[in-house]
Amino acid sequence: MKPALYLLGTSSVFYNGQGSDSSLNATIVQPTQRQIVQFVKAGNQNAKEDPHVPLYHGQAQVLSLGDDGVHIKPTLTNIDRCTYEHKVEF
Numbered sequence: 001m002k003p004a005l006y007l008l009g010t011s012s013v014f015y016n017g018q019g020s021d022s023s024l025n026a027t028i029v030q031p032t033q034r035q036i037v038q039f040v041k042a043g044n045q046n047a048k049e050d051p052h053v054p055l056y057h058g059q060a061q062v063l064s065l066g067d068d069g070v071h072i073k074p075t076l077t078n079i080d081r082c083t084y085e086h087k088v089e090f
Contacts, residue, residue, distance in 0.1 A: 028065040 015029040031050045039045040046052050051072050053063050064073040 025067070027067075027069060031070050032065065 015026060015033055017026075034047060034050055035045040035053065038047045038050075051063065051070055053072070061072045061074055064071045
C-alpha cells in the first residue's frame, strides 16, 4: 500500500459508530478503516475477514467501494501517471 497520494485533498474521518456523521456509509467505512489500522499495525493491509488487496502493479486489481459493498475489480486507470507514482521513492 503506497502513501495516499490520491487522498491528499480528502479529510480523514474515523467512524465511531452511532452518532457519527450520518453521511458516512458504514459498509464501506468499517472495512477500509480496518485495513488502514491493519497496515499500521502489521505493515500489511490484508486481514482474514476483509477482501484481499493485492499489491498494485501492471494489470493489477483495485478495491471497489460502493453502495453494493466492497469488491476487488480490474483497474480502469492503468495509466503512465499511476505507474510513475507507484515507483517513486518516498
